[in-house]
Amino acid sequence: MPPAESGDVVVRLAEANGLRAQRTSTTHVQVRHRDGASITPSGQAAVFIRGREWLVTVVALAMELKSGAFVRRSERGVRVALERLRAFRVVHADDVEITVSGTPAEPPSSTRSLPLPDHEHPTVVVWRSDEGWDELQAATPAVAQLLDRPWLQDALELVLVKLERAFGGSSPTLVDDGVLAAALDTTEAKVAEIRRNLTGDVQDTVRLLRPVLACLAADAWSEEAAHLLGRAAGERELVWIIDRLAPGLPLPSAELVALARSCTKPMELRDELGLDFQQFNAALVALGYSPEYYPDRHEQVFGDFVRARSGILLDRLRERYAVAAQQGEDISGYAAARGPHDLQPDPDWLPRFITPPEGAMRDRVREWLRAHGADDDLERPTELEAVDRLRERNTAALDALVPALPPLVTAWCRRHGVQVPAGWHGAVLLECRSFIDGTGLGDLLPLSEGRLLDAVGRAVGWPAGMPHAADPAALGLTDHDFAQTATRARDSVVSTIVAPRTITIGDAEVRVGSDQFATIADIASKTIDEAFxxxxxxxxxxxxxxxxxxxxxxxxxxxxxxxxxxxxxxxxxxxxxxxxxxxxxxxxxxxxxxxxxxxxxxxxxxxxxxxxxxxxxxxxxxxxxxxxxxxxxxxxxxxxxxxxxxxxxxxxxxxxxxxxxxxxxxxxxxxxxxxxxxxxxxxxxxxxxxxxxxxxxxxxxxxxxxxxxxxxxxxxxxxx
Incomplete structure (x- = not known):
């Protein structure tokens, strides 16, 4: 970097070559509104960070985390820069005119801000921007220049874009550590550590105290109170401000400040003070903080509550759908509900409870039962047969019936020239078991042979015109019909020279091979019990x-x-x-x-x-x-x-x-x-x-x- 005196050499060299040159240090830049009104640094302009004090923390973190390996920084230098940022003023304009030593200069179309350096009131002029995030992003070049850190511009603008997305375009009053960590690609712990070191312990304490005081002060809290709290220069002044804002605190202000210094998150301070969770969350939202939710805890606690009552819930549903099953009506709602996947914690609990109370959970479950048309009594025992015994009885009846059906179906179809439905060429027992258990039919009532045959037909198909019966006489079949079927089956068997491999499923040894898949599937289905x-x-x-x-x-x-x-x-x-x-x-x-x-x-x-x-x-x-x-x-x-x-x-x-x-x-x-x-x-x-x-x-x-x-x-x- 050449010394400042080199500027004189450059000027003389330019003039010797017929060029007019002027040192920037002697150049006078004027900025005006389009109507000609001059814009100059003044204490009358709005404070740049007013209503968005969180910007100080964002800039501090960006300087610390995004400065790069070749930028020298010191804690003292960063603190000085942050104090300067707090002094920034902002002037909004529809458009501007710029003159450099009396010569008009048109700014590039991409430029929407200009820094006006001043010892007392450094000012950012912003034009062609909307209030909020657009204004902040437009101002980043000027902010970086006024802080003497031009390298900060790109990093700061990127962080602001991420924050805008995080808040859905709305303007927050405060930004919590979790959102900051995501925008800066770091951890909450790192954000807390850097903020404490760079923005000062008092401001960090203020960050923790603000929602507590807003909760305690209630209607007395205002934007002016928040601004006053944010300007505290030390703990003594902070204690005085707290006494003024919330005189009826449950403990002395000095003790409250000391307690806040020992905490890292607002919720830790809330827990120490025992403040109402719902009221505290309302204060957080009003201040622009993210509310504190515990969805995982809600899901776990409510899930435990539901599982502890799963038997009675299933019985209430069975009572509701058993009548429908008896009358042959639709029971699809039972299979969908017995999970019960649609019985979830109430989202309205999140801002109200750390852990949902039993009364609220009980009301939620009863409401769910009523929505399914069931009785909402969670205590009364059912008069229905125990579901495990009923399932076992129906499954045993199905297992006894189905193996006898394929010869009947094949013989009847051959006798009447009807095609055997495709489902009978696969794992018939597997599909029938799957249908009865999947629909929940086997949970609701004892299944007679007629109901079982109807279920078999719905599971694998039933030959057109064939009566729903398992008695050869009722089907008009004779020994001759079965003999023809058996002969055809023997003729279709291909002999093998090498003994086939087998596997043992439970107590049954079965041949393997793709031609045995249906048999294997049926045998496997018979080994599935309620314990599994x-x-x-x-x-x-x-x-x-x-x-x-x-x-x-x-x-x-x-x-x-x-x-x-x-x-x-x-x-x-x-x-x-x-x-x-x-x-x-x-x-x-x-x-x-x-x-x-x-x-x-x-x-x-x-x-x-x-x-x-x-x-x-x-x-x-x-x-x-x-x-x-x-x-x-x-x-x-x-x-x-x-x-x-x-x-x-x-x-x-x-x-x-x-x-x-x-x-x-x-x-x-x-x-x-x-x-x-x-x-x-x-x-x-x-x-x-x-x-x-x-x-x-x-x-x-x-x-x-x-x-x-x-x-x-x-x-x-x-x-x-």
């Missing part, structure tokens, strides 16, 4: 720090082994069969917990003949959940769950998981001990590529094989 369906599924995964090494021997020092989804020493057909069993179990579990479930995997295409189902989708189930659709990929293990389990994602699954990495739409449903009904478990896991995934899953094979620890911190509650 009642599992909550939700689990809080432990962090996965590393891959445990294998140890020799099985002594107490050996670490629990890793269970791998791709079990060794099994054929491809056996692995496919295990995967199918897992999806059958997953489907039943999802239908019990969600009202609308669609099976979309390649298994569905084979078993059900669904032309739209495909493994290329990257997930196995689509589940309607609140206002979106969840996508579930099922991973089935034949071994029991261990401290750490492993599963593999194929290319289409990785693509789908990455595509839905934001949010929680894409999920992994892990089924362990898939072939052992008494040990079978279900775990609802997050997307490995989501924000919840990095510390909970570990890639162990080029990003397609993952490890996780589902036994770490299981939750008994289910917060779908």
């Amino acid at each position: 369906l009642a599992q909550p599924g939700r689990v809080r995964l432990d962090t996965v720090a590393g891959v445990p090494r294998q140890r020799n021997g099985g002594g107490p020092s050996a670490k629990p082994r890793i269970v791998v989804a791709r079990t060794k020493r099994t054929t491809e057909d056996q692995r496919s069969a295990i995967g199918l069993v897992g999806e059958v179990a997953a489907r039943a579990w999802l239908q019990r917990h969600y009202p609308d479930v669609r099976w979309t995997s390649g298994y569905a295409a084979v078993v059900n003949g669904d032309d739209e189902a495909s493994d290329s989708l990257g997930y196995d189930f689509e589940v309607t959940w609140r206002d979106t659709t969840r996508l579930y990929e099922v991973k089935a293990l034949s071994d029991p769950c261990a401290e750490r389990v492993e599963f593999e994602l194929g290319p289409s699954e990785v693509e789908a998981a990455r595509r839905h990495a934001r949010g929680n739409r894409y999920r992994i449903l892990l089924i362990t001990s898939a072939l052992v009904p008494d040990e079978r478990r279900v775990f609802d896991l997050p997307n490995p590529f989501s924000a919840q995934g990095p510390d909970r899953f570990r890639m162990v094979s080029r990003g397609v094989r993952y490890q996780c620890s589902p036994l770490g911190k299981e939750r008994s509650s289910d917060s779908h």
